[in-house]
Amino acid sequence: MIRLDKVTKLYRGGREALREVSLDIGPGEMIFLTGHSGAGKSTILKLLALVERPTHGQLLVDGRNIGRLPAREIPAYRRQIGMVFQDHKLLDGRSAFDNVALPLVIAGLTRREIEKRVRAALDQVGLLDKERQAPRTLSAGEQQRVGIARAVVARPRLLIADEPTGNLDAELSLEIMQLFRRFNDVGVTMVIATHDLVLAGRVGGRHVLLNHGQVQDGGAAPATPAQCSTGQA
Amino acid sequence: MGTFLTRHLQNALAALGQLSRQPVATLLTVGVIGIALALPASLQLLVQGGQRFAGGWSGIRDFSVYLKPGTDLAVARNLARALASHPNVQDTRLIEADAALAEFGRDPAFGEALKALKSNPLPHTLVVRPDAEAAPADLDALKAELAAKPEVDLVQLDTQWLLRLAAILDLVRRGIWIAAVVLVAAVIFIVGNTIRLDIQNRRQEIEVSKLLGATDAFVRRPFLYIGFWYGMLGGAVALLLLASVLLLLRGPLERLLQLYSVDFTGFGLSPGTALLVLGAGLVSGWAGAWLAVGRHLSAIEPQV
Numbered sequence A: 001m002i003r004l005d006k007v008t009k010l011y012r013g014g015r016e017a018l019r020e021v022s023l024d025i026g027p028g029e030m031i032f033l034t035g036h037s038g039a040g041k042s043t044i045l046k047l048l049a050l051v052e053r054p055t056h057g058q059l060l061v062d063g064r065n066i067g068r069l070p071a072r073e074i075p076a077y078r079r080q081i082g083m084v085f086q087d088h089k090l091l092d093g094r095s096a097f098d099n100v101a102l103p104l105v106i107a108g109l110t111r112r113e114i115e116k117r118v119r120a121a122l123d124q125v126g127l128l129d130k131e132r133q134a135p136r137t138l139s140a141g142e143q144q145r146v147g148i149a150r151a152v153v154a155r156p157r158l159l160i161a162d163e164p165t166g167n168l169d170a171e172l173s174l175e176i177m178q179l180f181r182r183f184n185d186v187g188v189t190m191v192i193a194t195h196d197l198v199l200a201g202r203v204g205g206r207h208v209l210l211n212h213g214q215v216q217d218g219g220a221a222p223a224t225p226a227q228c229s230t231g232q233a
Numbered sequence B: 001m002g003t004f005l006t007r008h009l010q011n012a013l014a015a016l017g018q019l020s021r022q023p024v025a026t027l028l029t030v031g032v033i034g035i036a037l038a039l040p041a042s043l044q045l046l047v048q049g050g051q052r053f054a055g056g057w058s059g060i061r062d063f064s065v066y067l068k069p070g071t072d073l074a075v076a077r078n079l080a081r082a083l084a085s086h087p088n089v090q091d092t093r094l095i096e097a098d099a100a101l102a103e104f105g106r107d108p109a110f111g112e113a114l115k116a117l118k119s120n121p122l123p124h125t126l127v128v129r130p131d132a133e134a135a136p137a138d139l140d141a142l143k144a145e146l147a148a149k150p151e152v153d154l155v156q157l158d159t160q161w162l163l164r165l166a167a168i169l170d171l172v173r174r175g176i177w178i179a180a181v182v183l184v185a186a187v188i189f190i191v192g193n194t195i196r197l198d199i200q201n202r203r204q205e206i207e208v209s210k211l212l213g214a215t216d217a218f219v220r221r222p223f224l225y226i227g228f229w230y231g232m233l234g235g236a237v238a239l240l241l242l243a244s245v246l247l248l249l250r251g252p253l254e255r256l257l258q259l260y261s262v263d264f265t266g267f268g269l270s271p272g273t274a275l276l277v278l279g280a281g282l283v284s285g286w287a288g289a290w291l292a293v294g295r296h297l298s299a300i301e302p303q304v
Ligand SMILES: Nc1ncnc2c1ncn2[C@@H]1O[C@H](COP(=O)(O)OP(=O)(O)OP(=O)(O)O)[C@@H](O)[C@H]1O
Pocket: A011, A012, A013, A015, A016, A017, A035, A036, A037, A038, A039, A040, A041, A042, A043, A044, A195
């Protein structure tokens, strides 16, 4: 589904974040990007979100080289993937419901369809009773779950998450990861950047270890993709 | 098509809701736009009033007939009496040379100079008021007839000032167009600047929307609608201002014009002018929004 082929990323100023990274991610896989701070985890996710472009190499998603995708096609591409952020990026002027509804409003769905899907997504993260509340009035864990509901409400096939549990304690973190696990179980491909190896180890999936912009371990897709339940740190 | 329209309607209403959430700021902006739009329109009303005034007075077409210096007073009186019964003349009035000199003498600017004169340099003057029904051709004929008389030196039509007024009004009308262009530019600037600030305030929302796959058109739309409403509401405020100005001035103006027997009916804001004010508001609000959006929205790219 996703293939990085000798991808190098130089940030403006000459900083080399990735060096000839090759990585295969099969459909339905759950990938943990791990590694030291500055290893390049976020950079890979930024490339997948097309917030940044690869400097060299190919980035293929469903066989398409999205590294060269024209700017006007970026919105449609982004609508196919779900994103979860460490700071959840919820809009405070809007209710939990309206936050979760935003991707569907952007996609131009009807009001009725939006309501149905938003309720379903909020139900999946266990926040159906909090839909009227502003993000500010929710706990950190609840806020992150609203963020996850927003990421999955448009039913993306790929979900990327950058340090989704960075602000949460161990118990809440595990809860969030189990939530991801459930989405993965129904076939959503997951790419999660985290430095919490213990947590990642408890959830399973494939672990890709980055070191100074290079893949040190776990770059190749397993012989039989689908869900690998044992981690390899 | 149906969903397309409902979505635009939703966007328009959402923008209105956005504005109503900051009532003070919105009222200030809309008020400034309204004043800027009302200004040229009220000048236009002034010119309209002036034109009526000038038009209503064109019935008064008095001739000043200057007799040759040294003409006998008795001759002047006879001429005045004779002319009064002329078919095209309504009335005559004789201003005797001595009376005219005394009048001048009262003016401090002339008093000293006149004292130095040995004799009265001023001629007798007849003010001839033609018949109200007299046609322009009749007036020309009357003028020629008067000028041909041996005791007449010069015939002058007193409508000069009306021509001058018309010329001034013409100038003012042109000035109004220039003022209108400048003020519309000001409205574009005001709306553009307001929306620029709005874009800055909603930066996070724009970034998140872009991350979630919003197109530029989607991100742009609410701001364009806000510009639309600013223009629309500003135009409405301008019309309201004009209507209240007219209401306040109507009584005194009517009385004044009645004194000069000028017809007042139909004076006021024409539907055409009202539409023009609204249209100018809409176009400039929309244009300001486009400028702001074009310059400032593309600069916002999401950072993760
Ligand atoms: N916008 C940027 N401009 C310049 N350099 C950048 C930029 N973003 C990241 N970098 C650099 O690229 C390298 C990789 O950064 P990246 O954010 O991918 O690391 P990371 O693995 O996510 O680290 P962390 O665990 O601290 O989040 C770092 O050295 C960083 O300083």
